[in-house]
Amino acid sequence: MEMGGTAVDRQQAFEFLDRVARGIAETFGPACETLVQDFDSPSHPILSIYNGQVSGREVGSTLDILGSDKLLDANAQVQDFVNLYAATPTGAQIKSSTFHLIGEGYNLALGINFDFTGLVYANRTLMGLMNADADLQSALWTGGEGQLGQIFDECVNALGKPAGELGKKDRMKLVALLDQKNAFTFRKSVPFVAQRLKVSRYTIYKYLGELAGAKAAEKG
Secondary structure, eight states: OEETTEEOOHHHHHHHHHHHHHHHHHHHOTTEEEEEEETTSTTOOEEEEESGGGTTOOTTOOOOTTSOOOOOOTTTTTOOEEEEEEEOTTOOEEEEEEEEEEETTEEEEEEEEEEOHHHHHHHHHHHHHHOOSOOHHHHHSSOHHHHHHHHHHHHHHHHTSOGGGOOHHHHHHHHHHHHHTTGGGSTTHHHHHHHHHTOOHHHHHHHHHHHHHHHHHHHO
């Protein structure tokens, strides 16, 4: 391999990947494990590793992120893998990528393993915090569901398309219109809108989150 027109030997290639691995680990913090592996060997031993607590590995280990020490096939020895899901033996949920640097006499690889387990639990907590079984307006006055349906139909009519034919941008516009008319203060409004649009509740919460972010950016 050459960099800037100059041939790079194995040691220079390793030092380059090691600097990148260290920089990525420091940038993204303790949840991001990075490592350099020697893929000249079918057992692909680890030459350097940062934030090894993510997988419990250290320099010299021949285990992969899955906790396996199986020998790789020929294609896996040279193929890059980008943004793949993996689970460690301890149950951590990982986004994993591997990038090879191959030159004369060497096959080194940079591995990046991001542990997003904490984000999964955080997302569940946020979803729970945003969810409500009832709203004050419906509790105080009757006819809430019928009024919500009327507001929904009015907003759909304003877009000029049937609810079933709305793309993502149109659905975002619809949710914004519904929000302007305080439709999401009604009891079980999110399940109602999700059902009418034939999307998941999570999708509606995501749209509402994006709208809230846009409003905050405008104020900022």
